[in-house]
Amino acid sequence: MPNPKRTHEYPADFRTQAVQLALTSDKSRRSVADELGVGLSTLCKWVKQHHRTPNAAQTISPVSGLSTQQALEQENRRMKRELEILRQEREIVLPSRCT
Numbered sequence: 001m002p003n004p005k006r007t008h009e010y011p012a013d014f015r016t017q018a019v020q021l022a023l024t025s026d027k028s029r030r031s032v033a034d035e036l037g038v039g040l041s042t043l044c045k046w047v048k049q050h051h052r053t054p055n056a057a058q059t060i061s062p063v064s065g066l067s068t069q070q071a072l073e074q075e076n077r078r079m080k081r082e083l084e085i086l087r088q089e090r091e092i093v094l095p096s097r098c099t
Helices: 012-024 029-036 040-052 068-093
Strands: none
Touching (some): 012 029, 012 040, 012 068, 029 040
C-alpha cells in the first residue's frame, strides 16, 4: 500500500511569524525551522514567497511592531554606533604614532 504524502496546513499568521523570526533572528534557518517544527524547505519557501510579495519591506513584525524596513534602519543605526565606539576604543589602544 503506497504511503500518502503527509501535508500540513499552517495558519497564515503562523507562517508570517515564522518568516519574521527567520529574517530577524540571529539563529540559522535550520534552527528556526526545527524550533517551530516545520521542514527547512517549507520555511525557505515561505521566506521566498514573502520576498516576492509587494510591499514585503512594509510587513509589520508582530514581535517588534516595526516594519521590516524600519527594523533594518534601526539595526543599521545601532551598528553604526557600535562601530564608532570600537573605533574610539581602537584609538585608545593603538594611538596614532607621532613623528
